Amino acid sequence: MVEGGHQLADKTEFTECWRRTSESPYIMRLALSAGLGGLLFGYDTGVISGALLYIRDDFEQVDKQTWLQETIVSTAVAGAIVGAACGGYMNDKMGRKKTILMADVVFMLGAIVMAVAPAPWVIIAGRILVGLGVGVASMTSPLYISEASPAKIRGAMVSTNGLLITGGQFLSYLINLAFTKAPGTWRWMLGVAALPAVLQFVLMLSLPESPRWLYRQGKEEETRVILSRIYRPDEVEKEMKAMRDSIEDEKAEEGLIGHSLGQKLKSVWSNDVVRRGLYAGITVQVVQQFVGINTVMYYSPTIVQFAGIASNSTALALSLVTSGLNAVGTIISMVLVDRFGRRKLMLTSLIGIFASLVVLSVTFNQASHHAPAINKLDSLSFGGNNTCKAYTSAPNLASWNCMQCLHEECGFCANSKSEVSLLHSSTFVFS
Known part of the structure; x- marks a missing residue:
């Protein structure tokens, strides 16, 4: 947790964010450097959809065996699950900065392995490495941003990570389209992913560790020096006190519920408020996945081709609409979430998703019944x-x-x- 809990951004906060970052560009540098982890996540999600078209062209077994296509796509997700599960432990033991640096190295290795892959199984190995890096970065980046941002603009800063995720997806389609005529096609598409990882690695080397993590390690003077670069002079001691109180409360809670995983789980299930919150959080996440957006992002060009578009480049170009609207939707949600509330905005979005899925189902059903006969x-x-x-x-x-x-x-x-x-x-x- 961060001091006072996680704060979401509202209109006033975005105004304050603009004012603060104008006064101290260092704050935006922290957020964007760490937020590149979100860009990596988004890029990895979108790039495979276009690269898969050309991988199928180069490897006959991939083209003929759908389980190979599914494995190439899904192994990154499996790697991300493992990476996210390990990320919490790594963050606590190593710190946020070192964890992000390690995730960048793993992601770079995965991108290079995929780019030079001589066989499908090597692509799968690279996808696993990329997934591990993405899983660690996807949970560490927003954590670092929240802990290294002034409390008054913390929500706005964290929102940049979500925007970079959808921006990364849109960027992946643009890069896919750019390399459709290049020798090696899919190798360039997958290999280019190493560049933002290298960029983040270089930028993070010059940035400090999370002040909150340093304080928990007893390094108060280092914490104060970092906060002096983030906060105004008259706010540093106030933030130090808020951090001290928050961490003391956190340690007290840990003493009550225990330090082992079993003790923590028992405490969660025995607390009605926490249990209901856990149910709500899990339900929202499950529903979000079951609407099918991941399938659309991973297979968008393939779906377009199933609709009758043969050209790989044309299918990729049309898929830009999906990724572009996804990025636009993120911006709209950032603007409207505090005006209309989280619940209302989510329910409205689900209604739109339901209507879109019905239209798609009816369209493909009609295409199936009215498809021309083969001569x-x-x-x-x-x-x-x-x-x-x-x-x-x-x-x-x-x-x-x-x-x-x-x-x-x-x-x-x-x-x-x-x-x-x-x-x-x-x-x-x-x-």
Whole structure:
């Protein structure tokens, strides 16, 4: 926890934030340097969606086996789970700064491994390393920002991390699009991720440790020196006192509930207020994941191609709309969250998500029922170029249409002029 708990930003706080950072650019430097961890998180989320299109082109086994595609995508998430679980312990033992530096090193190694990968399993290994780095950074970056920011603008500073996450997703689509014609395509897309990690590593070397962590280690003079660079001269002692009181209360609570994991869990479940808060927090997080946004971000270009767009670069360009609106939504939420409240804004967002999912379901259902039939003569006339074995060996070719081909992972439907679309009436299947 930070002094007084985690404060979310309101309009007044953003005004104060602008005033404070104008007086002392050092504060913004702290926030943006640590916030690059959010950028790494967002970039990793978005970059694989475009890179996967070209990985499938380079490795036939990945193109033909969907479980390999799913593994390449999901191993980063698995690594992030482990990284986030270890991040808390690392933060307490090593400090926030060293933890971020270590996460950057792991992320850089993962990006390099993916960029030079000679086989799919090496890409998977790189994805695991990247996930570990992202998992650690995703929890450490906002923690460092909150502890190294003045209390009056803490919420506004922490909000920059969320903005950088969605900004990183949008940036990943732009970079994917930029490398569609470059030799190596997906290798550049994945390898470029090392650059922000290197940048954050260099910037963090010149920044101090979290003042709160230093105070807990008994380093009061170092804490005071750092606070003097963050706070106004007349606020330093007041913040020192607030930090002292907060940490003493925290240690007292730890003494009551115990220091072991078992004792802490027992205390959580026996406290009605904490238990209800835990239920609410877990429910919100689960619902957020089950709406499908991660699937959209990871497979957006693939989904666009399933809608009939064959070109990888065109699919990536259209996917920019999704990531761009995601970033815009983050900005809107930052502006409106304190005007309308957290609960109302969340419920309104869920209604919009529900409506969007219904529209998508109806659209794809209609496409399935009205997809044009496949012409046997047009398809089989391409001989060896027709690689959809499921179609050529089907007992009833007349019953097939474009959507069925997509479900069989044949690739796309196209007419004899190779104009790929779900709208052409005379089609063949190729991959």
